Amino acid sequence: MAHTVAAQDIATADAAAHDWWRSSVIYQIYPRSFADSSGTGVGDLRGITARLESLADLGVDAIWLSPFYRSPQKDAGYDVSDFRDVDPLFGTLDDFDAMVARAHELGLRVIADIVPNHSSDQHPWFQAALAAGPGSKERERYIFRDGKGEHGELPPNNWESVFGGPMWTRVTEPDGTPGQWYLHIFDTSQPDFDWELEEVREEFDGVLRFWLDRGVDGFRVDVAHGLIKADGLPDFVQDDEEASMGGGAATQSPYWAQDRVHEIWRRWRKVTDEYEGQRILAAEAWVYPLEFMANWVRPDEMHQTFNFGYMETHWDAADLRAVIDDSITTFGAVGAPSTWVLSNHDMIRHATRLALGKDTPQGHGVGPASPGLPDVEEGIRRARAASLFMLSLPGGAYLYQGEELGLPEAIDIPDEARQDPTWHRTEGERYGRDGCRVPLPWEADAPAYGFSPTGDAWLPQPAVYGTLARDAQSGVEGSTLEMYRAALRLRREHRIGVGSGDVAWEDSPEGVLIHRVGDIRVIANVSGAPVPVEGDVLVTSHALEDGALPADATVWVRVRG
Ligand code: GLC
Numbered sequence: 183m184a185h186t187v188a189a190q191d192i193a194t195a196d197a198a199a200h201d202w203w204r205s206s207v208i209y210q211i212y213p214r215s216f217a218d219s220s221g222t223g224v225g226d227l228r229g230i231t232a233r234l235e236s237l238a239d240l241g242v243d244a245i246w247l248s249p250f251y252r253s254p255q256k257d258a259g260y261d262v263s264d265f266r267d268v269d270p271l272f273g274t275l276d277d278f279d280a281m282v283a284r285a286h287e288l289g290l291r292v293i294a295d296i297v298p299n300h301s302s303d304q305h306p307w308f309q310a311a312l313a314a315g316p317g318s319k320e321r322e323r324y325i326f327r328d329g330k331g332e333h334g335e336l337p338p339n340n341w342e343s344v345f346g347g348p349m350w351t352r353v354t355e356p357d358g359t360p361g362q363w364y365l366h367i368f369d370t371s372q373p374d375f376d377w378e379l380e381e382v383r384e385e386f387d388g389v390l391r392f393w394l395d396r397g398v399d400g401f402r403v404d405v406a407h408g409l410i411k412a413d414g415l416p417d418f419v420q421d422d423e424e425a426s427m428g429g430g431a432a433t434q435s436p437y438w439a440q441d442r443v444h445e446i447w448r449r450w451r452k453v454t455d456e457y458e459g460q461r462i463l464a465a466e467a468w469v470y471p472l473e474f475m476a477n478w479v480r481p482d483e484m485h486q487t488f489n490f491g492y493m494e495t496h497w498d499a500a501d502l503r504a505v506i507d508d509s510i511t512t513f514g515a516v517g518a519p520s521t522w523v524l525s526n527h528d529m530i531r532h533a534t535r536l537a538l539g540k541d542t543p544q545g546h547g548v549g550p551a552s553p554g555l556p557d558v559e560e561g562i563r564r565a566r567a568a569s570l571f572m573l574s575l576p577g578g579a580y581l582y583q584g585e586e587l588g589l590p591e592a593i594d595i596p597d598e599a600r601q602d603p604t605w606h607r608t609e610g611e612r613y614g615r616d617g618c619r620v621p622l623p624w625e626a627d628a629p630a631y632g633f634s635p636t637g638d639a640w641l642p643q644p645a646v647y648g649t650l651a652r653d654a655q656s657g658v659e660g661s662t663l664e665m666y667r668a669a670l671r672l673r674r675e676h677r678i679g680v681g682s683g684d685v686a687w688e689d690s691p692e693g694v695l696i697h698r699v700g701d702i703r704v705i706a707n708v709s710g711a712p713v714p715v716e717g718d719v720l721v722t723s724h725a726l727e728d729g730a731l732p733a734d735a736t737v738w739v740r741v742r743g
Contacts, residue, residue, distance in 0.1 A: 199732050203400070203462045203485050204519045205577060206243040207295060210582045212527045213250045213272055214258060214640060215621040216631075223630075223638030227273035231281045233624070234288055236652065237444075240586060240663075241670030244291035246402050246464075248527055250278070250657055251297075254304050256371035257603055258527075258619070260404060261302040265389045267496075275396075282397045291399035291462065298386050298446075299408040300372040308373050315356050322532075323382055324373045325365035325411070326353075334434045337363055340417045341437065344427055344545070345607035346394060349437075364414075365436060369603040377409045377446065390453050395602065400454065400462030400485070403447075406478060407467040410443045412436035427468040427528075427545065447483040462486065462519075472505075472512040479518035486578055489521045493529065493741035497536045497564050499708040501694050506575065510684055513577075522572045524565070525582035530616045533565035534558075547606060547613030550594055558646060562588045563734045566662055566723035570736040571706040573669045574699060576683055581666075584622050587650045588662035591617040592641070599642055616641055624653035625643035660725070668721040672738065676700055693733070698741070706736040717741045 217229030250272040251265035285292050314320035327338040337350035351370045354363035367372045376381045418436050426676050429438025454461040463484040469475050478487040495505045509520040524532040537556030537607030602614030620641045621633040631651050655661035678699050690696040693710030712730035719741035724735035
């Protein structure tokens with residue numbers, strides 16, 4: 183296959199460089215909202231292929247695609263019914279191969295999203311488990327238990343699903359009677375596998391190889407702190423103040439971050455290491471503190487882990503500096519680079535989040551009735567400053583589609599249009615994640631802003647997306663898109679991000695962060711007084727005012743001498 187050759191070319195080029203993933207910028211594509219070639223209102227693989235050039239032009243190193251596998255789409259594809267096929271909504275395996283080939287041709291690596299904690303309830307294994315009844319081999323692949331109470335009418339324990347409501351659902355047995363319960367950390371449609379079973383482990387070795395053989399350069403591993411549950415499934419109540427996905431070393435939950443999950447990652451690392459070209463594993467592990475998170479990137483485990491500590495840090499100079507230093511020391515202690523990330527498909531977009539109060543837990547979202555909604559302009563301004571600063575840090579960075587346009591969260595989505603199971607399972611108490619998943623605007627004057635040829639979009643796009651469309655920003659000096667493009671070009675030219683060394687901080691007034699990378703000085707004015715700027719401005723998130731950098735702005739300058 184043509185793409186295999188291209189993948190080897192990339193590998194050869196790398197041999198002379200350093201491990202590519204240590205400083206790469208990986209762009210997250212959320213397939214249903216990226217580009218729709220067929221006019222269904224849902225994005226697809228051909229749409230992605232057709233638009234890949236714009237990502238190469240932006241200057242990223244790789245793309246990560248959220249799930250495109252066969253799925254009933256109860257949790258936007260994170261409910262997989264066939265781990266080895268593409269959902270017809272997104273295209274075919276041939277479309278996938280063509281997409282990978284095109285990406286490699288453009289020098290972009292491709293990371294797939296793998297979802298090992300659970301399957302869809304429509305997965306043949308789960309259907310077989312329902313049909314086979316209690317005590318069967320088929321049920322062992324999932325977590326079925328008898329209920330409590332006289333007639334088994336109560337769930338086996340008190341665990342609550344991340345999306346709200348109980349973590350257990352009762353089934354009707356093949357003979358029509360109410361029967362056992364099955365465990366689902368997420369939606370009812372997402373039963374958890376039992377990872378104690380060797381058969382489940384072997385199945386996933388096969389799934390990894392299936393996609394590695396097709397040329398993927400690695401995997402983002404969904405819920406990499408899940409999978410293993412504590413023996414006996416003891417009762418536990420998650421602290422409401424914590425993100426519902428959070429597992430802490432201190433508040434050890436029986437379903438997050440069990441020590442034995444690491445056996446699985448060591449096993450996966452052996453599989454990816456069998457392949458040429460540095461295929462990587464990146465963990466979605468919402469665990470704290472960072473010392474605990476670093477366990478996921480020990481030398482024989484994963485390559486990267488999303489730095490949610492950084493992502494959840496508010497726009498505050500002292501807090502930012504603390505989390506950056508902590509990240510570099512902590513990940514460095516196990517030989518791993520830090521990653522930096524500000525947005526993804528589960529978080530309020532940072533163009534909105536950074537102008538909100540500190541207390542909006544991950545996954546809860548914002549909507550029209552949320553208190554203290556931020557000013558759109560202020561949010562975008564802070565987001566630009568935060569992104570430009572992030573791209574100067576040593577380590578790998580992740581971008582989420584649309585942040586290069588400065589897109590804010592879509593807040594005014596009508597109730598009836600909302601799709602996230604979080605919204606439905608909490609009966610509207612939490613808005614959930616739809617607001618960050620709205621289809622991208624490509625062209626200001628086209629139907630659905632160029633997202634689909636018919637003008638359909640699976641979630642309504644806010645009017646502000648028109649003014650922020652890619653074509654309205656391309657080539658426009660000072661636009662968010664051009665700022666990202668310039669930063670990514672400079673990052674390559676100056677090898678910024680390379681190495682997991684310390685940040686070379688320079689003295690700075692309160693509310694300001696200053697550091698030096700080679701002959702570039704990076705100044706982030708988070709909330710301080712205007713900072714006089716010396717040297718040639720290479721890129722800035724906001725025009726200087728009388729030779730000074732105002733608050734909520736970042737600049738990179740070349741220092742003379
Ligand atoms: C991860 C995904 C999220 C999904 C959940 C269940 O957190 O990022 O979107 O809902 O896992 O698979």
